[in-house]
Amino acid sequence: MASSFGVVEDKLREAEFFLSQLRESQHLSFEADCYFSAFVTAARSVTDAMRASLKGVPGFKSWFDGTLKQLKTDPLAPFFVEIRNEVVHEGINPLNRVSLEHLRENLTRQLQGDNGHFLVLPDAQRRDSTVLVDAVDACQQYFTSLVAVVYACYESFKTVVDARWYFTEGNFSSRGRSLEDALVELGFPPNWTAGVLTGSEAWRVLRSQQPPCLINDLFDRYLGKTILDPDE
Numbered sequence: 641m642a643s644s645f646g647v648v649e650d651k652l653r654e655a656e657f658f659l660s661q662l663r664e665s666q667h668l669s670f671e672a673d674c675y676f677s678a679f680v681t682a683a684r685s686v687t688d689a690m691r692a693s694l695k696g697v698p699g700f701k702s703w704f705d706g707t708l709k710q711l712k713t714d715p716l717a718p719f720f721v722e723i724r725n726e727v728v729h730e731g732i733n734p735l736n737r738v739s740l741e742h743l744r745e746n747l748t749r750q751l752q753g754d755n756g757h758f759l760v761l762p763d764a765q766r767r768d769s770t771v772l773v774d775a776v777d778a779c780q781q782y783f784t785s786l787v788a789v790v791y792a793c794y795e796s797f798k799t800v801v802d803a804r805w806y807f808t809e810g811n812f813s814s815r816g817r818s819l820e821d822a823l824v825e826l827g828f829p830p831n832w833t834a835g836v837l838t839g840s841e842a843w844r845v846l847r848s849q850q851p852p853c854l855i856n857d858l859f860d861r862y863l864g865k866t867i868l869d870p871d872e
Contacts, residue, residue: 644693645801649855651689652790655682656858659783663776667755668736676735676757677727679779684724686786687711690793697800707789716782719761734759735775787862794853794867803850808870809843822846844871 658679665672687708694700711717726732739760757775798805805811807822819842820830826846833842853859853867860866 645690646854647689648686648693648790648793651682651686652787652855652858655679655686655783655786658682659776659779662757662779665757667757672757673733673735676775676779677733679783680720680724680727683779683783683786684721687789690790694793694797694800697797700797703793703796707792711785711789714782714785716761716778717785720782738772739770741770784862787858790855791859791863791865791867794859798867802853802867804847804852805870807843807846807850809840819843819846847871 658675662672662675662679665675687704691704694704723734726734736758737760738758741760759773759775759778760770761773761778763769763771794801799808799811800806809819812818812822819833822843823830823832823846826849833845847870852869856866
């Protein structure tokens with residue numbers, strides 16, 4: 641089981657934390673710049689952490705390569721990669737930096753009471769032009785795409801990344817291992833359940849000692865989905 645997958649979960653929560661702070665921050669504040677910079681850095685590191693965590697897992701590389709290709713077609717993901725590179729490598733923070741082209745539109749929005757944060761992004765429909773967008777909305781859309789990637793990873797490799805799915809009879813038997821092997825792995829004597837529990841009930845008890853998916857709340861909040869427990 642890839643215990644290091646926790647770094648992926650942590651990075652996803654870190655990105656959401658800074659997104660929530662950005663949402664509550666004041667327009668044109670120093671704090672807003674800090675939260676935006678921290679968000680794009682944490683968000684960009686989610687897939688890097690995933691690649692490092694599952695390196696060497698059978699089937700992961702081809703799955704991950706396909707996922708990266710799909711992300712490149714996402715309306716926002718490529719732009720946020722560029723933004724992260726500018727923030728990290730050049731110190732440029734584009735939050736609320738409105739170009740002359742969009743100055744009138746920006747002022748009009750502010751006069752209408754819109755004091756949110758803005759970003760100037762390339763127009764997905766016309767690459768030779770740009771559009772002024774709500775920064776928090778754009779960040780949330782990008783973050784939702786990342787949550788979807790992590791969810792798909794859970795679905796595809798749940799016996800590797802999810803402790804409860806790892807300790808299933810099907811997972812162990814597929815690798816030529818037994819209940820006794822699972823008991824030893826958890827630090828119990830191999831005959832710990834002898835005469836007390838057998839078969840599926842013994843596996844269920846082992847799983848009950850493991851935590852459920854620790855980011856199911858994020859999957860539910862942003863995707864309306866959850867990773868089911870093997871005993872449900």
